[in-house]
Amino acid sequence: MSEPTTHPARPLADLSADELAGFLAAQQAAYADLSGRGLKLDLTRGKPAPAQLDLSDELLHLPRGSVDRDGVDTRNYGGLEGIRELREMFAELLWIEPDQIVAGGNSSLVMMREVLTDLWLKGGVDSERPWSQEEKVTFVCPVPGYDRHFTLLDWFGIETVTVPMNDDGPDTEAVAQLVASDPSIKGMWIVPTYANPTGSVCSLEVAERLASMPTAAPDFKIFWDNAYAFHHLTEDEAKSADILSLASAAGHPHRPIMFASTSKITYAGAGVGFLAGSVETVRWYITHLGKGAIGPDKINQLRHAQFFGSAQGVRDHMLRHRELIAPKFAEVDRILEERLGGLGVATWTKPKGGYFVSLDVLDGTASRVVALAKDAGVALTPAGASFPQGRDPHDRNIRLAPTFPEPADVAAAMEAVATCVLLAAAEKLADQA
Amino acid sequence: MSEPTTHPARPLADLSADELAGFLAAQQAAYADLSGRGLKLDLTRGKPAPAQLDLSDELLHLPRGSVDRDGVDTRNYGGLEGIRELREMFAELLWIEPDQIVAGGNSSLVMMREVLTDLWLKGGVDSERPWSQEEKVTFVCPVPGYDRHFTLLDWFGIETVTVPMNDDGPDTEAVAQLVASDPSIKGMWIVPTYANPTGSVCSLEVAERLASMPTAAPDFKIFWDNAYAFHHLTEDEAKSADILSLASAAGHPHRPIMFASTSKITYAGAGVGFLAGSVETVRWYITHLGKGAIGPDKINQLRHAQFFGSAQGVRDHMLRHRELIAPKFAEVDRILEERLGGLGVATWTKPKGGYFVSLDVLDGTASRVVALAKDAGVALTPAGASFPQGRDPHDRNIRLAPTFPEPADVAAAMEAVATCVLLAAAEKLADQA
Numbered sequence: 132m133s134e135p136t137t138h139p140a141r142p143l144a145d146l147s148a149d150e151l152a153g154f155l156a157a158q159q160a161a162y163a164d165l166s167g168r169g170l171k172l173d174l175t176r177g178k179p180a181p182a183q184l185d186l187s188d189e190l191l192h193l194p195r196g197s198v199d200r201d202g203v204d205t206r207n208y209g210g211l212e213g214i215r216e217l218r219e220m221f222a223e224l225l226w227i228e229p230d231q232i233v234a235g236g237n238s239s240l241v242m243m244r245e246v247l248t249d250l251w252l253k254g255g256v257d258s259e260r261p262w263s264q265e266e267k268v269t270f271v272c273p274v275p276g277y278d279r280h281f282t283l284l285d286w287f288g289i290e291t292v293t294v295p296m297n298d299d300g301p302d303t304e305a306v307a308q309l310v311a312s313d314p315s316i317k318g319m320w321i322v323p324t325y326a327n328p329t330g331s332v333c334s335l336e337v338a339e340r341l342a343s344m345p346t347a348a349p350d351f352k353i354f355w356d357n358a359y360a361f362h363h364l365t366e367d368e369a370k371s372a373d374i375l376s377l378a379s380a381a382g383h384p385h386r387p388i389m390f391a392s393t394s395k396i397t398y399a400g401a402g403v404g405f406l407a408g409s410v411e412t413v414r415w416y417i418t419h420l421g422k423g424a425i426g427p428d429k430i431n432q433l434r435h436a437q438f439f440g441s442a443q444g445v446r447d448h449m450l451r452h453r454e455l456i457a458p459k460f461a462e463v464d465r466i467l468e469e470r471l472g473g474l475g476v477a478t479w480t481k482p483k484g485g486y487f488v489s490l491d492v493l494d495g496t497a498s499r500v501v502a503l504a505k506d507a508g509v510a511l512t513p514a515g516a517s518f519p520q521g522r523d524p525h526d527r528n529i530r531l532a533p534t535f536p537e538p539a540d541v542a543a544a545m546e547a548v549a550t551c552v553l554l555a556a557a558e559k560l561a562d563q564a
Numbered sequence: 565m566s567e568p569t570t571h572p573a574r575p576l577a578d579l580s581a582d583e584l585a586g587f588l589a590a591q592q593a594a595y596a597d598l599s600g601r602g603l604k605l606d607l608t609r610g611k612p613a614p615a616q617l618d619l620s621d622e623l624l625h626l627p628r629g630s631v632d633r634d635g636v637d638t639r640n641y642g643g644l645e646g647i648r649e650l651r652e653m654f655a656e657l658l659w660i661e662p663d664q665i666v667a668g669g670n671s672s673l674v675m676m677r678e679v680l681t682d683l684w685l686k687g688g689v690d691s692e693r694p695w696s697q698e699e700k701v702t703f704v705c706p707v708p709g710y711d712r713h714f715t716l717l718d719w720f721g722i723e724t725v726t727v728p729m730n731d732d733g734p735d736t737e738a739v740a741q742l743v744a745s746d747p748s749i750k751g752m753w754i755v756p757t758y759a760n761p762t763g764s765v766c767s768l769e770v771a772e773r774l775a776s777m778p779t780a781a782p783d784f785k786i787f788w789d790n791a792y793a794f795h796h797l798t799e800d801e802a803k804s805a806d807i808l809s810l811a812s813a814a815g816h817p818h819r820p821i822m823f824a825s826t827s828k829i830t831y832a833g834a835g836v837g838f839l840a841g842s843v844e845t846v847r848w849y850i851t852h853l854g855k856g857a858i859g860p861d862k863i864n865q866l867r868h869a870q871f872f873g874s875a876q877g878v879r880d881h882m883l884r885h886r887e888l889i890a891p892k893f894a895e896v897d898r899i900l901e902e903r904l905g906g907l908g909v910a911t912w913t914k915p916k917g918g919y920f921v922s923l924d925v926l927d928g929t930a931s932r933v934v935a936l937a938k939d940a941g942v943a944l945t946p947a948g949a950s951f952p953q954g955r956d957p958h959d960r961n962i963r964l965a966p967t968f969p970e971p972a973d974v975a976a977a978m979e980a981v982a983t984c985v986l987l988a989a990a991e992k993l994a995d996q997a
Contacts, residue, residue, distance in 0.1 A: 176641070184630075184639040191863075192625060197617075206617040206831040208609070236669055237861045244856030248681055252720070263696065279856075286855040287685070398639040401863040422719040423677030423712075428670045428861065430624075430834040 142475030143556055148564050155557040161550050162503065170508035172544040177327065177486035178535040179399050179452075186451050187397040193434040205429035211417050213403075217432045221405050223442040224361065225391065226373050232407040233416060235427045239392035239404035240279060243354065246388055246406070247287055249419040250317075250352070256385050256415045258350040262317060271309055271319035273301035275489055275517030275528050277327040280320045280356070284519070291519040292316070296326060300333030303340040314347035318354060324371045325359040328489040328517050328530040330482025338372030343381035353378075353387040359485040360391055361449045364457045367483055375407065384409040393435060395486065396448065403427075403435050459533040459541045463488050466542060470549035476556035479531075488531040489517070490548075496555040497526045503551040509544050575908030576989055581997050588990035595936065595987045598980055603941035605977040610760065610919035611968040612832050612885075619884050620830040626867040633869075638862035644850050646836075647862050649869045654838050656875040657794065658824065659806050665840040666849060668860045672825035672837035673712060676787065679821055679839070680720055682852040683750075683785070689818050689848045691783040695750060704742055704752035706734035708922055708950030708961050710760040713753045713789070717952070724952040725749070729759060733766030736773040747780035751787060757804045758792040761922040761950050761963040763915025771805030776814035786811075786820040792918040793824055794882045797890045800916055808840065817842040826868060828919065829881065836860075836868050892966040892974045896921050899975060903982035909989035912964075921964040922950070923981075929988040930959045936984040942977050 139146060139154060146154060197206045200216045212218065213234025222229045235242050254261045262268050268289045272281060273296040284291055294305040301321060310316050321341070323333035333341075341353060355374050363369070374387045385408065393402035406416060439445050464481055467490070471477045479490045492500055497514035504511050512530045515523035531548070533541045572579060572587060579587060630639045633649045645651070646667025655662045668675050687694040695701050701722045705714060706729040717724055727738040734754060743749050754774070756766035766774075774786060788807050796802065807820045818841065826835035839849060872878050897914055900923070904910045912923045925933055930947035937944050945963045948956035964981070966974045 178641055181637060181640075184637070187639075188630070191627060191630060194624060197621070197624060204614060204617070206620075206833055207614075208611055208827075208832040210833075238857055241857050247856075252684075279858075283856050286852070394641075398863065399641040400639055400643075400859050401861045419719070423680075423716050424671055424674050425712075426833055428834045428864065430831065431861065431864070 138470070138474070140473060142473070143560055144475055146560075151557065151561055151564060155554075155561050158550065158554040158557050162507065162554050165547055165550050166507045168508070170543065170547060172508065172536060172540050172547070173510040174531050174533060174536065174541075174544050174548075175510050175512045176535070177395070177532045179395055180455065180535050180537075182455050183452055183534070184398060186448065187438065190397060190401075190434050190438050193437050194430060195437060197430060197433065199429070199433050199436070203429070205433045208425045210426045210429055211421055211424065212413070213427055214429050214432045214436065217403065217436040220436060220439060220442050220445070221391065224445055225357070225371075225389065225407060227375055227407055230410055231375065231413055232405055233413055234432050235404045235406065237401055237404065237428070237431070238394070239356070239358065239390040239406070240283075242404050242406045243356070243390055244283060245420065246354075246416065247283060249416065251287055253419060255350045255352065256409075256411045265315065265317070267315040269313065269316045271301075271306055271316060272519055273319075273321065273326075274519070275328050275523075275530070276320060277322055277356070278512075278516045278521070280354070281519040293519065296329050296331055298331050300331055300337035301341070303337050303344070307340065307344040310344060310346040310348070310351060312347055316346070317348050317350065318352035320354045320356065322356050322358060323374070324357055324369055325362055325482055325485025327358070327485065328487035330480045330485050330487065330489070332369040332483070333372055335372050338374050339377050339381075342374060342377035342383060342386065351386060355387045355389040357389055357391045358395070361445060362395060362486070363449065363453055363484045364460055365483045369484060375409070379409070385412050388412060396445065396452075397435060397438070401431065403432055456534050459536075459538055460488065462538060462542050463531060463533050463545050466545040466549060470546070471552060474553075474556075477552055486532060486534055488533065490529045490531055491527045492529060492552050493556045493559055494525045494527045496552075496559050497523060497529050499555040499558070500529060500548070500551045503554060504548055507547055507551065509547045511548070571903070571907070573906060575906070576993055577908055579993075584990065584994055584997060588987075588994050591983065591987040591990050594983050595940065598940045598983050601941070603976065603980060605941060605969060605973050605980070606943040607965050607969065607974075607977050607981070608943050608945045609968070610828070610965045612828055613888065613968050613970070615888050616885055616967070617831060619881065620871065623830060623834075623867050623871050626870050627863060628870060630863060630866065632862070632866050636862070638866045641858045643859045643862055644854055644857065645846070646860055647865045647869065650836065650865045653869060653872060653875050653878070654824065657878055658790070658804075658822065658840060660808055660840055663843055664808065664846055665838055666846055667865050668837045668839065670834055670837065670861070670864070671827070672789070672791065672823040672839070673716075675837050675839045676713075676789070676823055677716060678853065679787075679849065680716060682849065684720055686852060688783045688785065689842075689844045698748065698750070700748040702746065702749045704734075704739055704749060705952055706752075706754065706759075707952070708761055708956075708963070709753060710755055710789070711945075711949045711954070713787070714952040726952065729762050729764055731764050733764055733770035734774070736770050736777070740773065740777040743777060743779040743781070743784060745780055749779070750781050750783065751785040753787045753789065755789045755791055756807070757790055757802055758795055758915055758918025760791070760918065761913075761920035763913045763918050763920065763922065765802040765916070766805055768805050771807050772810050772814075775807060775810035775816060775819065784819060788820045788822040790822055790824045791828070794878060795828060795919070796882065796886055796917045797893055798916045802917060808842070812842070818845050821845060829878065829885075830868060830871065834864065836865055889967050892971055893921065895971060895975050896964060896966050896978050899978040899982060903979070904985060907986075907989075910985055919965060919967055921966065923962045923964055923985075924960045925962060925985050926989045926992055927958045927960045929985075929992050930956060930962050932988040932991070933962060933981070933984045936987060937981055940980055940984065942980045944981070
């Protein structure tokens, strides 16, 4: 191990030309050493590790029986809204009423696509016409954000306008200004709790403003993707703002559509997705769903209801996830601090929950860092992935996803990332010098 | 029990006015008696009976382990096309290659909606433009047919033109004539094997013609919904025509899109749906699917692969279904024959597979029969349900679904149906006299 390479203990920008040349040479040597190790590591996607999936392996032997608490035979057709006992459990967790939530199949992303399809072809409960009949439809996208949200918009031909994602959520001033005057702006995405990738938590104040701000479009929608609502990494557990009540109180009950899932609670591939909203929104969704579906996999819902037992069971279960993944996040922070701290070449988030660390490197070097890492055998999410169309205007953001690899691999990968960040920074500064 | 009421042993139309009046009075008395019994029976939907679902209850304790034959951890994200061992099993059953089939979630109907959405918003592999940009899109619908197919078309605003469903499949002469000249006709539905509700089996000749006929639309699609491919009721097992090979041989490889599912093999609510087509069609579907989905429930797919063991395991399993439901179909036929035979007031199908009996009553009396049955406590599928927009131009078709109720209830329901058919017929004939 040659890491850590010489750490000059002051900002690289302050180095003399000679010092910088020496530093660059040291990084090139470190990188050459790294490349020779034949690494094969992957920090690309927010996937649970096998040890996390093991926490739910009781599911493989459930359900006990196949009849739910209401006497429904979950093996047969029907029940578009999902079984009541699981809806009640997640309604409690999300502070809503059971008739405001639908339990679906294994993917909340699929439910988002269904909602967009319905809005596109039919319009929402408060739309004047189907969105496809509008001249243009635009979404506000806080950035950095979740690549799959942007991909979905792109698929529909929905345009995007970005706003900064702050520590307390989207920049509400920027959002409010955009939506007030442009009726083509029909919606926005938010991951309100431990956002992907920044870890930001939408504050009550921000949520209130988003819920109440005047919008030129009468059918403006907030896609409130609460994918990490219960995914705490510390004892300081963030409480998601109660967007449905806030919107209702502000006179816009149909504005938010909430999504959640157990993909990162039980099994990523075989969990249960949820959609929530006003009673009218839920009815609207179910009505359209019923034109092309007979019902979700109720057995898997029963399996989940029995596995958790109660809302508290979900919370308890999340503590076990935290025990497994918090050390990996700590390792990411430790290595970044040790290798990059004080050098003025990178900043990164210290999330209290969720699945990601957002790393900002020197402007114009993110793509180079990802390419260097790739050549050294470390797969990173493509630079720019957290921006619509994959275009980071500053080419500086890199999303790190440390949950899946083993702790030792997280450390090895982060050492490699640090070397690549340093080399790219030194190259850039030397080039400018 | 007052049934069977007097059976005049000759066509009702041949009765004298006096005889008819007597017959009508007898039916009115029989119906009054029926209404007094407080029946609560349901022949509405093609649902498996609990005893059929029990056949698959080993699934509740599966899978053993969570790694598939390829070493994939089925608990995690990914694998849009479904796990290979299950795709191979159903590829064998459907005589196609594994790269021509996708294993999805719990519903083939949902896959049909996805395909229509993709065609609507993006166009197919051989489309000039998205279907939504066409002035008009029309589907050919053999009637009577499956109500959910029609509902789906209606939801998209796709128009329908009907053709007769014959014993050997859709009336190809009628279909060929329509599609040859009208470029707005973009597709057709077929349930090729044991069709809903007639039980018709699409012959090789019919399939060949449909696969090869010239169409004005370059991107004409056959939605080949093989929902009952393995659902035999007798030893005379129908073999589905190999539509993919036929279409490929005829130079239209992308024309058919095949659907199948285990909804009526294992669990109606928690089975696995399949889509099949040309390799290009499968790639097209997966590409669009990937914009809003990460992967199906692979654990449930593994569960199914382990439960069946092999393609032969599926066939063997279907024999057990047959043992349970064939007697119910026999009972339907026995009672209809006994009560209505020779009276010239009804004809019905004697299906060799599938889930339905299609009953044609005197023109103009189907709605009356269904209303009478309802008032007597017997729920039947709404008259006209097997036609687009629920409109049977002759008001004569009733779909009977005998699988779900207990055998004794099937018999009681059919006795009631027979009484209602006779009363409605006598009313009509008396009215015309």
